[in-house]
Amino acid sequence: MLVLFAGIMTGANAQKERFKALFIYNFTKNIEWPPQVKSNHFIIGVVGNSDIAAELQTIAQTQKVGNQTIKVINGNSTDELEFCHLVFLSGNKTAQLPHLLTKLSGKQTLIITDGKNLAAKGSGISFVQDGDKLKFEIxxxxxxxxxxxxxxxxxxxxIVVD
Structure with a gap:
């Protein structure tokens, strides 16, 4: 019984990560980057969540952001990232948000986090769980x-938090 429950939870978690990756990709359609960063690859950095990175890799195989092919970089620290158009900071890495904000200040990077009230603390978008629904603060x-x-x-x- 416990194994069955763990399998269901793993499946549910995988589904949630897939939805987050789809949200992230769809966010790119609603953000305008300056012309000077619209060449080469569209780079998505993921800090701390290899499941979302894997889902984004799957999306990158068939989708583009505008005319740009998608390149996904995954690491455990914000120090591992160079220029990215978008950075996703997973829930277990939110302590790195202040450092990330300093590092990327004014660098035309969309910062997406995973946790309540993080958009109020500096990220552009943050995923929040509302019961069984995945929502986002902006x-x-x-x-x-x-x-x-x-x-x-x-x-x-x-959910606007301006």
Missing amino acids: CRRNIEKQGLKSSSALANLG
């Missing part, structure tokens, strides 16, 4: 601080 002010523009449609879909 702080347009933080997105604009990074030199990016977000669509009003994105704000309408999320």
Whole structure:
């Protein structure tokens, strides 16, 4: 019985990670990056969650961001990242958010976190769990601080914390 429950939980967790990866990809359609960073690959950095990185790798095999192919970089620390268009900081790495914000200040990088109230603490978008529903907080002010523009449609879909 315990093994069956663990299998169900693993499947549920995998599904949640897949949804987060799809959300992340769809966020790219609602953010405008400056022209000077729209060449070469669209680079997504993932800190601390190899499951989401794997899901994003799967998406990268068939999808693009605009005309750019997607390249996913996965690491355990924000120090392992160079320029990324988007960085996802997993829930178990949120202590690195202040360092990440300093490192990426004004670098045209969308910062996405996984946890309640993190958009109020500096990320542009943060996943939150509301019962069994996955939602996201959005702080347009933080997105604009990074030199990016977000669509009003994105704000309408999320929980605005500006």
